[in-house]
Amino acid sequence: MSEHEIPRVPMSTEEIEAANLGAPTRLDGQVTLHEYDPRWPAAFAREAALIEERLARLDHRIEHVGSTSVPGLPAKPVIDVLLIVPDSGDEPSYAPALEALGYRLAVREPEWYEHRVLRRHGIGPGADYVNLHVLSAGCPENDRMLSFRDRLRRHDGDRELYAATKRALAERSWEYLQNYADAKSEVIGGIIERAAAEEA
Template sequence: MLAENNSTPRSDEELQKNMVGKLKPHNAPITLVEHDPSWHGLFEREANRIRSVLGYKALQIEHVGSTSVPGLCAKPIIDMLLVVEDSADEPSYVPVLESAGYTLRIREPEWFEHRLFKGPDTDINLHVFSSGTSEIDSMLRFRDWLRSNKTDREKYAQVKRSLAKSKWRHVQHYADAKTSIVQEILERANTIK
């Protein structure tokens, strides 16, 4: 969620370094849609599928990102958080997920050993982190704060809509451009414990 806050977009080479497979340019504005209540059901279906193939190795599965916040516009891609014992230990979970149709697309060892999979038949971003990683708490705190704080939810939506109108070479550049508003909102959320 919180990428490094760079004023210049990451180069194709920087992004490709973490990609599994070929980096494909977006070269378009970002499509945002109003919240769709069916997103929760899509999350539940995927969570059940992941639990069924990983069993006890799936320590926690959460619906995160904008699709998990009623009333917030979002890209129609379900963001999911999967917590495993050690996300760097790929042999312990990657082959099982791949056998169920999930595709490993991003490997970021320098950013909390983050891994990202795409789903077999639903447009998802499955973010995998190790148990105890601080980014897990950040993602959940951000989600929960936006669910309960209408002012920040509307402010975040306004920034997203404004940024989405621009043409983005890569979707990650749009995500990186939101870093400052995400950090600002998280700072407020962190004052309430």
């Protein structure tokens, strides 16, 4: 880990509640995973086109991330999108334009790379909603997310390991969806390390 990286550690209930602008997503049960749906890339493409149009005057980059971006992976039917902007902490530079599309700011984490999540429901067939993760250009988390995605796309063994981990954890009961996400951190970290070693 470089000196500029901020490790993502499991969040306490208080931290989860503080980061969410509304009520955090409670599960109080198991996670329902769907088999890979070939409609997911199309759902991403539709959202990316809308965001691209709204943010045409802002320097930005849009990437499909998360499990729906990896063919063959089971996932929740939620499209995770990474939006890279000059300054994710500068909400007025992007949030009003996205709110016009129906996005709503859901998560604000100033201590963790000024990470923001905006969410939009009703996005069409194949997916329930979009989680739009906003981070600043140059943030090391951008590279981690993309390296993880690309490793899973090209490496059968790590993709199968991650799929098995997701299925096993989904069978357990969780208070918050964030708790389920945090439980995958060790396996995700190992996959990212192997990707970095391969690229070195």
